[in-house]
Amino acid sequence: MPSTTVVVVTWRGREHITACLDALARQRPHRTLVVDNASDDGTAALLAAHPSRPEVLRLPVNRGYAGGLAAALPSVTTRYVAWLNDDAVPADDWLATLEDALDATPDAAAATPSLLLADGSTQSVGVRLTADGHGADLAVAGGEVFGFCGGAALLRREALERAGGVPAAFFCYYEDTDTAWRLRLAGHRVLSVGAARVHHRHGASTKPGSRPFHRWNERNRLLMLLRCAPPAVAARELARFAAVTALLPVRRDRPDAANFHVPLRLRVLLEVLGRLPAALVQRRRVGRRATVSRHAVWREWAGRPGRAEA
Incomplete structure (x- = not known):
């Protein structure tokens, strides 16, 4: 049995999801589950024809990224669950590298890779908590960070479920930082694993700045x-x-x-x-x-650059 279910949430992803699925076909054995948020652009036919034959959960309405992840979670029984954007293309060893990192760190509940933009620059290697409570991307990989970028992360399924799952009502954005908060309150760590690399067409569906x-x-x-x-x-x-x-x-x-x-x-x-x-x-x-107080998590992480340099 594979250790991981990779959940890919898509909405009108016909122009970019093929590259994501092709890359997943080159990963360590796993289960791929695509959540189709009622796409109306031919995405459903493309998924049905893809040679990797991914499982597809088609939703009747667009529930966003958070809603799609939440809809998939009840059908996930593997040890790990990966969140992956449909415009992300992971390197061939992405999943193996993240799985090995969590296997070696039992008190970590999530691992976040290096997300790279089209020009090769770094989008995120994890998330820090700012002094005013924003989640902000980190650019230096390695070690422990406050949270993960949900575009391409690996989580322990049981820890995620015990922490309350995914906040479906968020639709999209901050579902990852909210989840990291709850995992930290439960006493878990989050790892930045720079050797796991993913190229990302940032904002292909949601247009940052809109x-x-x-x-x-x-x-x-x-x-x-x-x-x-x-x-x-x-x-x-x-x-x-x-x-x-x-x-x-x-x-x-x-x-x-x-x-x-x-x-x-x-x-x-x-x-x-x-x-x-x-x-x-x-x-x-x-x-x-929670097993850790909100004040303790805030004192340790708010306004700090992260512990990736430690």
């Missing part, structure tokens, strides 16, 4: 903090977001980026407030599962 991109990022960061962070941190960041939004109309030096447009920020605030009761219920569940 209004939906910023909406999901801003909303999900605040929801993640409400679920996982110390209460003072979550309250401070929600209040800061609201205050900046209120002051933007009178600022002469207002940035032009989409995440500083008042209508978008008001929509984010309304969505967060609408989801606040559910987030607080989820917060209690996260707290009941």
